[in-house]
Each structure stands twice: as structure tokens, then as C-alpha cells.
Amino acid sequence: MLQDNDKILEDATNSEYKWGFSSPIDQEFAAKGLNEEVIRFISGRKDEPAWMLDWRLSAFEAWKKMKQPKWQNVTFPDINFQEIIYYAATRKKPTINSLDELDPEIRKTYDKLGIPIKEQEMLAGVAVDYVMDSESVFTTFKSQLAEKGVIFCSISEAVKDHPELIKKYLGSVVPVRDNYYAALNAAVFSDGSFVYIPKGVRCPMELSTYFRINAENTGQFERTLIIAEEGSYVSYLEGCTAPKRDENQLHAAVVELITMDDAEIKYSTVQNWYPGDKNGKGGIYNFVTKRGLCQGKRSKISWTQVETGSAITWKYPSCVLKGDNSIGEFYSVAVTNNFQQADTGTKMIHIGKNTRSRIVSKGISAGSSQNSYRGQVQIQKTAENAYNYSQCDSMLMTDHSGAHTFPYIDVKNSTAKVEHEATTSKIGEDMLFYCNQRGLSDEEAVNIIVNGFCKEVFKELPMEFAVEAQKLLQISLENSVG
């Protein structure tokens, strides 16, 4: 045991960073474009049962009748959905040893980041699912979790091994027809994670999925489903990166969370998809639907996100507070630089009595970027004594960046209490000089001030993630002073 530990430690400290690669892995692809054949191909590759294929095909039918949404405060050319490859998977499962072909540029960035290497995560006791392009590559700690009855596997495996759960819950929080990208995802979703926490179980470790887009011209459409039974608890982390490419790549994920009575899910994201270059070329279109359903009484869903990547981010992790006394939380840091655009926020839908929600959003805009907070608080007739508190703070790093706030509040029950606060600030010369006078350079000053600005959000993140998020922020904002 002791020896094992030493070995892990040694490997962890000696090992090179292995995640920043754009790897020439032997992959097989679906034909470019989207049609019934492609969907059948994907389903077939995954050995899916007929009901799953039918579900996909009906989603595809629905999607064909829908239109790309245009209401977000972002601009981009129409996406040609026939130019995208919808499935890319390795022919052989890669072993760790095959993952070290690195783009030196990315490697540099990652070295700076110190993004979790697998060994470190194992040391920290984090179970990891690693999804590259369309497929889940490995899930660690599976057996240890199984002892507690926790299921943590790829969604493809879950379709095969736990069809009753998938049939019951898949699409129950984000219906197939919910929106354009959700329908698209339902038709072509390739992989993602599945988590099931049985009644009364406190998941013994943080669960983590690391998403990676590798192949060119490939979309990533993962789907995550987390079910927390009565009185259970789980903390789930999600990280994402992608290699630098000149074309834009589409990432359209769906995440569904469900909590039963007294259950809690804490969902944290550090999103660092490739944002495009300094001139706005390339980068990921990150169009994601994330929604949690507080089904049970006194249940709680908490979203924490740190968004530094993507050319365009369009996502609103939401909570449907159905159970009486349930709680929804949303903590967000969204950083945009250069020509990035982010339109992100949350929806809190209060249905049950005494439901409470809390929104803390911190937007940082640098370069020529545009950063929008869009939040909706809806108090339905049934939601007696509902309470929402929203706080949206924006920080501008340059004169030509933008911060926008779009709060929508819709109250249908007069006993509800809704509070909203918003501020916009710039890092003042006086603040910078004060830091300079204590020996901090402009870069360090900005870093420490920005970290302070984001503190309320960072403190919601698990320790290792908070450290990573801080470093990410620093890199995202490098050379942004002025």
C-alpha cells in the first residue's frame, strides 16, 4: 500500500503534462453531415437497443422542423450543419502512453495551467470520466463507487446496463423539443456521463468528467444525466478543453440533474474550450442546455461555473424548483477576452412553496469582447413565499469591451420576494497604483483584484478546482490591462 502510494507520488511528480494534445489517434468517423443514416450509424456503433435509436430518430424529426435561435446577444454566421462530423471515436482504446503527442503551443499553455493530470486527480480521490470527441475513454474508481451503489459510467454504458433508469429520466428535465440545440443533441449525442446516487448515500468522492474535443470538423454532443435519490449527495466537476483550430467547432451538450427529497447535487464547471485566436479566428461555439429539477422537498441544486473559453458561449444552467422548500443556486464567473462573446446566466423557476434561489454572477470583459448576463426568475402562482436574490457584477478591463445585463423577473405570486442588485466597475488607476506601491506588477495587480472580484464564486468550488480556475483566469486575462 505504502509502496503504491510512493509510486503514484513519484509518477505524479515526474510525469509530463498529458492533456494539451491534439493527438493523431487512429479514429473512425461518421460521414460528414446529418441525416438518418448518420444517426443509425452512431446508434449502431454503440450497439444501442432499438428504443434508443427510435428516440434519436424522433428527436431528429423534431429538430428538422425547428429553427436556430437568434435572440441571444451574440453574432456569428449561420452554422452549416451538413459540414459537421457527428461522430468520431477511437478504433482502439488509447492507453495513457499514447496520449503524449503534444502541440507545443497548447503544451505551453497547459504547463502554465497545471491542469489536473490524471495521477493528481487519483491522489486527490477524484473519480474521473474522460470523454474525447464522441466517446468516453475511461472511468476511474468505478469499483470503489459500486460498493456504495453509486453508478458512474459513460452514458453509452448506462443505456446498455441501466436501461430502466435511462428510459425513465433521459429527456425528463430537458425534453427533446426544448430548444434547437437540445433536439440536435438528442438526435446525435455521442457520449457523456451518467451518475446515479442511491437513497441516503453521500458519494464518497468528487466525480469528475473531463471533456475534450480532439478531431477536426467534429462536433461534440455529450449528454450528462445525474440522478440523486432521496437524502443523497454528490459533487460533480466538469472540465473541458480543445485544441486550437482555425475553424469554429460546435459543442452542443445537454445536462440533466434530478434531486429527490433532501438530496443535493453540486455541479461545478471549469469551461476552457478554445476561445479562438487574438483576431477572433476559430474557437468553439458552446451552446449548452443545462437544467436541474429539484423534484423532491428540501432538495438542492447548485451550479457553479467558471467560463473562460469558447468563441461563443450560450448557456443558462437552470433550476426548476418543484419540491417545496427546495433551493436553487447559480454562481458564475464568465471571462471574455479578444473577440469572445458570452451570453450566459440562469433561470430559476419557482413552483413549490418556500422555494429559494440565489444568483451570483460575475462578468469580466477584456479586449473587444462582449459579455452578457441573462437571467430569468420566474415565480409561479403555486410558489408561496418564494425568495430570490440576484447579484450581477460586471468588470470592464478596456473601453471597447462590453458588459450587458438582462434580468427578466416574472412574479405570479404576491407573497414572493425578489431582490436584484447589479454593479459595473472598472479597475481604477488608484487601485492599480495601490497594488503597484506594494510591489505588485500590473499583471499581478489585475490578477489579485479580479480574483477578489470573483471570490464569492470561487469559494463555492472544490479546492483543487478553485486553484485551477484562478490560474485559468490569470491566463485568460494576460496582457489585457490597458
Next chain:
Amino acid sequence: MISIKNLHAGIEEKEILKGFSLDIKAGEIHAIMGPNGTGKSTLASTLAGRKTYEVTAGEVQFNGKDLLDMEADERAREGLFLAFQYPVEIPGVSTTNFMRAAIAEKRKHHGLAPMEAKEFLVLMREKMALVEIDKQFMSRSLNEGFSGGEKKRNEIFQMAMLNPLLSILDETDSGLDIDALRIVANGVNKLRTKDNAFLIITHYQRLLEYIVPDFVHVMYDGRIVKSGGKELAMELEEKGYDWIKEENIVQ
């Protein structure tokens, strides 16, 4: 320690420092007094490297180096400290974290490894005791919601932590009650060594009852118009600044 020769500085078209000269040696405490608007804070900011002020003439040697050639942060790491007249609030940044970063940068500049966490905590505790500051201030956002006196005490705490060669205190005494004044003065007296120096800017003679200066200078309209020993402070207190003004208008 520092040698300021014929310093001219100001903003855009307005000259505020008009030929300021002063030499301070290691181990000395100098006090600068003068009426409001005479350029005392401008002097402090200019020496600290604030870009708002443009230096148009003069030279400053600091510890054998050309001070004006350095950026503000480098001057700080070289050992120049300014206790601000109006300390800035930094939301979400605790004094502890701020000091950890500042000390790390200073040590790096001098080729030293970062301080061990334990050593840092011991240092914190020692300096907190020195300025009689409560632990709770260390974890609160820097200066946010601090009273005037608490902000000033926090400045002296930071000074103690960074152990500078030259400390410039810009009206640290204003807005302090007598207890706080005593604490601040006590801090300076305990930190004083034969190797460091202090430049104390003050409007009143009050602080100088607790910190005994080696030299007192009267500043008016951007330069020193009179220098003397500690008795000059008493004289100013008695007669006010009007005679200085008149004398200089006559000239």
C-alpha cells in the same frame, strides 16, 4: 538613503512640485509640514511612481539607484513604502492574501524563495501585535468598511510587514483619535533602525509629540521653504502657516 534634487513634477500644464530638494540619510526621521494644497501628497505619489504625475526636471537617487528610472512596483520592491493618505479598498482581497502576494514579490525581486507559510503566520502575528490590530481585519476585504483610523492602522501594519528602507507616511495622523495616534507612533518608533528612514508628512504638530523627528521642513507651493529641528514644528503650531505664506509672497 534618498537624495532628491530640484524635482519638478505636475499634471499636464500645471506644475505642482517646483524644485523640491531633500536628502535623507539612513536612521533619520524627517517631517514635512505645510498648508493644504501645497504639494505634499504629490511629492509622496511622485516618489512612489504614480503615473498621474509627470516629472519634468530633477533627479532622485534612492539607495544608490536612479529612482525615476523605475516603475512604481519596482520602487516598492526596492524598499520604498507609501502609507496612503486615502488607502484604497479592494473588494474580495483579504489583507492576508494581499500581504502574501506583496512579500512574495519582494522576496522574488531580491532572489529569495517564497516565505514558508508558518514563518509568514508568525510574522503576521508579530506585526498585528505591534499595531494592536485585531485578527478579524486580516481576513476581511482590504480596507472595505474599515473606519478611517482602521485604514491608517492597516497601512502601518503593511509597512511593518514589508520592512521598507524608506517609509513615507502621508498624513497618517489625520482622522486618528489619540489612542490610534499613539499606536501608529509606537509602530514607527519600534520599526525605526539605523538602517531605515522615515518621511512623515503631516499637517499638525500633534504626531511629532510621539515621533521625534531629526529634521522638520516646511513645504510651501511645491518646495521646501524652511528647515529646522523639532522646535520648528512647535513654532508652526503656535504661529500657524500664514507667516510662511506671507514671507514667500513677499519674496
